[in-house]
Amino acid sequence: MASDQIVYVIDDDDGARRSLEFLLCCAGVGARGFASADAFLKDSPPLEGACVVTDVRMPGTSGIELAETLKTRGAAIAVIMISGHADAALAIKAKKAGVTDFIEKPFDKEIMLSAIRRALT
Numbered sequence: 024m025a026s027d028q029i030v031y032v033i034d035d036d037d038g039a040r041r042s043l044e045f046l047l048c049c050a051g052v053g054a055r056g057f058a059s060a061d062a063f064l065k066d067s068p069p070l071e072g073a074c075v076v077t078d079v080r081m082p083g084t085s086g087i088e089l090a091e092t093l094k095t096r097g098a099a100i101a102v103i104m105i106s107g108h109a110d111a112a113l114a115i116k117a118k119k120a121g122v123t124d125f126i127e128k129p130f131d132k133e134i135m136l137s138a139i140r141r142a143l144t
Contacts, residue, residue, distance in 0.1 A: 028143045029053040033063050033077040033089070034105070039128070043076065043135070050136055052143075060084035064092065070100045074142035076135075079106040079113065087113075087120050094121035101142035105130065 030047055032054055034040040040056045047054035057063040061083040063075075075093070077086040084092070090102045104117045107128035114125045124138045 027053075028072045029055060029068075030139055030143075031063060031068060031073060031075045031077075032056045033058075033060055033075060033081070033086070035059055035078065035081040039078070046132055046135070047139070052136075052139065060086065060089035063089070070098050072143070074101040074103065074139060076103045076105060076139065079104055079117070080108060087116055087122075090117065090120035090122050103135075103138050103142055 030052055032040050032043045034043070035058055037058070040058070044054040044056050055068065057066070059081055060077060064084065077089055079086040086104050090104070093100060093102060101123040102121060103124045103126060104122045105126050105128055106113065109125065109127045117125050123142055126135060126138060
């Protein structure tokens, strides 16, 4: 992966967010965490060479709403959705919002890394 690639990890659960950031760091992938979709949108980080890994359910803007916002803005960025409360209806809603992958928590680290590598190519 190119050194300028980055994964934006968005999760209101500090432990989950930091754990994924650590996994990415150990895998040689740049990562930056945000505690909410609202904080991510307010910061407006560069999207080129990036992907987003976001939780579905968070206070404020949800992961689905974030994906819809990015899609509406025409952002060419892959969004990977993670959730500990997944069901088929939620996965379908995520796909309609433009989500490229949907992974249930707790996730296997190799499955997550594989999805991120695909998203960054």
